[in-house]
Amino acid sequence: xxxxxxxxxxxxxxxxxxxxxxxxxxxxxxxxxxxxxxxxxxxxxxxxxxxxxxxxxxxxxxxxxxxxxxxxxxxxxxxxxxxxxxxxxxxxxxxxxxxxxxxxxxxxxxxxxxxxxxxxxxxxxxxxxxxxxxxxxxxxxxxxxxxxxxxxxxxxxxxxxxxxxxxxxxxxxxxxxxxxxxxxxxxxxxxxxxxxxxxxxxxxxxxxxxxxxxxxxxxxxxxxxxxxxxxxxxxxxxxxxxxxxxxx
Amino acid sequence: xxxxxxxxxxxxxxxxxxxxxxxxxxxxxxxxxxxxxxxxxxxxxxxxxxxxxxxxxxxxxxxxxxxxxxxxxxxxxxxxxxxxxxxxxxxxxxxxxxxxxxxxxxxxxxxxxxxxxxxxxxxxxxxxxxxxxxxxxxxxxxxxxxxxxxxxxxxxxxxxxxxxxxxxxxxxxxxxxxxxxxxxxxxxxxxxxxxxxxxxxxxxxxxxxxxxxxxxxxxxxxxxxxxxxxxxxxxxxxxxxxxxxxxx
DNA sequence: TTTTATTTTGTACATTTGTACAATATAATT
DNA sequence: AATTATATTGTACAAATGTACAAAATAAAA
Numbered sequence: 001x002x003x004x005x006x007x008x009x010x011x012x013x014x015x016x017x018x019x020x021x022x023x024x025x026x027x028x029x030x031x032x033x034x035x036x037x038x039x040x041x042x043x044x045x046x047x048x049x050x051x052x053x054x055x056x057x058x059x060x061x062x063x064x065x066x067x068x069x070x071x072x073x074x075x076x077x078x079x080x081x082x083x084x085x086x087x088x089x090x091x092x093x094x095x096x097x098x099x100x101x102x103x104x105x106x107x108x109x110x111x112x113x114x115x116x117x118x119x120x121x122x123x124x125x126x127x128x129x130x131x132x133x134x135x136x137x138x139x140x141x142x143x144x145x146x147x148x149x150x151x152x153x154x155x156x157x158x159x160x161x162x163x164x165x166x167x168x169x170x171x172x173x174x175x176x177x178x179x180x181x182x183x184x185x186x187x188x189x190x191x192x193x194x195x196x197x198x199x200x201x202x203x204x205x206x207x208x209x210x211x212x213x214x215x216x217x218x219x220x221x222x223x224x225x226x227x228x229x230x231x232x233x234x235x236x237x238x239x240x241x242x243x244x245x246x247x248x
Numbered sequence: 249x250x251x252x253x254x255x256x257x258x259x260x261x262x263x264x265x266x267x268x269x270x271x272x273x274x275x276x277x278x279x280x281x282x283x284x285x286x287x288x289x290x291x292x293x294x295x296x297x298x299x300x301x302x303x304x305x306x307x308x309x310x311x312x313x314x315x316x317x318x319x320x321x322x323x324x325x326x327x328x329x330x331x332x333x334x335x336x337x338x339x340x341x342x343x344x345x346x347x348x349x350x351x352x353x354x355x356x357x358x359x360x361x362x363x364x365x366x367x368x369x370x371x372x373x374x375x376x377x378x379x380x381x382x383x384x385x386x387x388x389x390x391x392x393x394x395x396x397x398x399x400x401x402x403x404x405x406x407x408x409x410x411x412x413x414x415x416x417x418x419x420x421x422x423x424x425x426x427x428x429x430x431x432x433x434x435x436x437x438x439x440x441x442x443x444x445x446x447x448x449x450x451x452x453x454x455x456x457x458x459x460x461x462x463x464x465x466x467x468x469x470x471x472x473x474x475x476x477x478x479x480x481x482x483x484x485x486x487x488x489x490x491x492x493x494x495x496x
Numbered sequence: 497t498t499t500t501a502t503t504t505t506g507t508a509c510a511t512t513t514g515t516a517c518a519a520t521a522t523a524a525t526t
Numbered sequence: 527a528a529t530t531a532t533a534t535t536g537t538a539c540a541a542a543t544g545t546a547c548a549a550a551a552t553a554a555a556a
Contacts, residue, residue, distance in 0.1 A: 035503065054401060056304035059543065070505055075545065077503090145400070152396035152451035153302060161458065168459060185467050186475045188456045189449065193479055196448030197441035203400035208436045210409065211416060219433050227434045227487065231441055234486030235479035242478060283533065307513065318535055323515065325533090 039077050042067040044139060046074075047088050051146035055085060055155055086159060089150075092143045093163035099128040100167050104174065115178040118240075119233040125171050126198050126232070127225055133202040134221025141204070148203030151196065168195075179236065181243035190239055194232045201228060287325050289315040292387060294322075295336050299394035303333055303403055334407060337398075340391045341411035347376040348415050352422065363426040366488075367481040373419050374446050374480070375473055381450035382469025389452070396451025399444065416443075427484060429491035438487055442480045449476055 045066035049058045060081060064071040078084040103124035107116045133144030150156030168191070175187050201224055293314035297306045308329060312319045326332040351372035355364045381392030398404030416439070423435050449472055 038503080052402070054302060054304055056302055060545090061543075071544095072506085072546085073504060081544065148400035152393070152399060152448060152453055154300070154453070157453040157455055160455070165459065172459060184460055185456070185471070188459055189472065189475050190479055191459070192448055192456055193441075193445035193476065196444040200400060200440055200444030201437065205400055205402075205405040207405055207408070208433070208440055211413065211420060211436055211439070212432055223433070224437065227437050228441065230486050230490060231438055231483035234482040238478050238482030239475065286533080308515090309513075319514095320516085320536085321534060329514065 035077075038067075038069060038073065042069060042074055042077060042084075043088055043091060046084055047139065047142050047146060050085060050088060051142045051149065054149060055081075055153075060084075082155075085155075086162070088146075089159050089163055092140070096128055096132070097164070097167045100125060101170065103128070104170060108174070115180075116174050118175075118178050118236045119229065121171060121174055121178060122194060122233045122236065123225075123229045126194065126229060129198055130202060130225045130228065131221055133204075134224065144199075144202035145204055148199040148205075151199050175236070179240050179243070181247060182239045183243075186239050186243075190232075190236050193235065197228060197232060283325075286315075286317060286321065290317060290322055290325060290332075291336055291339060294332055295387065295390050295394060298333060298336060299390045299397065302397060303329075303401075308332075330403075333403075334410070336394075337407050337411055340388070344376055344380070345412070345415045348373055349418065351376070352418060356422070363428075364422050366423075366426050366484045367477065369419060369422055369426060370442060370481045370484065371473075371477045374442065374476060377446055378450060378473045378476065379469055381452075382472065392447075392450035393452055396447040396453075399447050423484070427488050427491070429495060430487045431491075434487050434491075438480075438484050441483065445476060445480060 042063065046058070046063045049063050049066060053059075053062075060074050061071055063084075064074050067074075074084065078087055104121075107120050107124055111117075111120075129144065132140040134141075150159065172187065172191060175191060176182075176184070179187055290311065294306070294311045297311050297314060301307075301310075308322050309319055311332075312322050315322075322332065326335055352369075355368050355372055359365075359368075377392065380388040382389075398407065420435065420439060423439060424430075424432070427435055
């Protein structure tokens with residue numbers, strides 16, 4: 001902070017890493033790059049930053065910088081912030097819903113006229129998410145963290161309603177059939193518990209590692225999945241048992 | 249938008265509700281009010297607004313307005329935003345931890361040398377939170393919503409570590425004892441599932457009501473609690489059963 | 497080939513937000 | 527009674543942020 005330092009600072013001033021400006025390109029429609037590539041880059045960056053900082057904490061400038069795109073390109077492609085957010089969620093929720101619905105369809109076909117086994121319902125709903133989040137793909141991992149973060153917030157609830165309620169309803173109908181005698185509210189509470197546990201598992205907060213006393217070896221996604229499925233299935237079955245006992 | 253309207257607008261301009269200024273008071277240390285009262289009012293308002301808007305979404309100005317206090321009073325009493333947030337959490341987490349630890353102590357005494365029943369552990373951990381959130385007190389309800397919101401975020405994880413990990417460790421030690429043969433990672437995964445379900449239940453997002461097909465009657469906090477305890481207890485017991493079967 | 501549409505750059509702006517400063521009046525202490 | 531500490535008001539400010547506008551260059555269409 002003396003009077004001498006400025007000259008030293010100035011010596012480096014010729015190479016100020018362009019504040020956050022992406023590799024300078026010419027304005028106008030670019031030659032090789034398709035619009036879809038740019039859009040995907042923006043969505044990937046937005047997914048990452050929304051997951052890290054939350055909806056309100058995320059700055060569109062940071063998204064643009066991470067996507068190596070000019071700020072206005074974000075608004076141009078996706079409109080206002082909330083629309084970008086919705087698009088980020090929609091991209092993968094569509095895939096997730098498809099996986100779940102086709103699994104449900106197969107389970108329904110296999111069960112014939114009878115109820116689908118509870119364990120099958122639990123596994124079919126949970127596994128697409130847990131396995132996507134657990135496998136290598138960093139995009140899905142980020143998405144899972146984002147969904148976990150969203151879980152109990154008003155905005156999150158609204159978005160989850162838009163993108164996940166249809167599938168949830170389809171599964172709930174089967175859960176009800178597989179849990180005869182269990183009151184509606186309990187079925188839903190069980191389903192909510194299952195979803196909450198699933199999201200918590202995949203959010204990857206680091207708390208489990210912190211709470212573990214001795215350092216343990218690697219834990220595979222399928223280990224996590226199996227434990228979760230067993231745990232939640234037993235929970236549902238307890239509701240069923242209790243309902244049957246209360247009939248008498 | 250015509251040229252005539254301004255006069256009409258001006259007609260109302262004499263009563264602009266003081267933008268957001270609280271009932272004007274004289275500067276200086278006030279007569280009747282103690283500093284603790286002011287602090288409590290600020291904490292209540294902050295709790296509410298953090299729960300509604302999230303940490304980043306909450307504006308200290310709104311907190312001050314809701315507490316009917318000048319903006320600077322917030323910083324004066326609690327320092328920077330993050331310190332205020334931490335104080336909001338600390339206030340009730342201290343009570344919560346006390347309730348849980350004394351319940352655990354009683355359970356330990358009742359169990360003598362043997363393991364505490366799993367159902368007891370689950371109920372003792374869950375019920376202080378669920379009942380506090382479910383009873384009339386709006387402050388606890390707000391707090392529960394806030395905790396749910398925090399659950400899977402980085403800041404939330406950090407704060408939860410500071411205020412809840414000690415109690416969690418104490419319970420985990422007993423869970424381990426009551427679940428002999430179950431691998432550490434599974435015990436923790438079960439515990440995490442339990443906590444996630446608990447938070448989700450109390451966050452009061454409105455999703456359960458939305459997913460319920462027919463409109464049903466009122467559901468008491470104890471109904472919710474009983475179902476949750478049964479569900480989670482059965483989950484833990486399934487881990488135990490599985491571990492025993494795998495021994496053979 | 498001319499014209500229109502698309503996609504990108506660069507800049508600007510009004511608003512919001514966390515933090516800080518100066519002033520003031522009451523309470524507490526000496 | 528005088529002085530110091532405390533709690534509050536009112537104002538200010540720099541930084542960050544979402545959105546918008548004008549210009550430009552390429553692609554697509556006529």
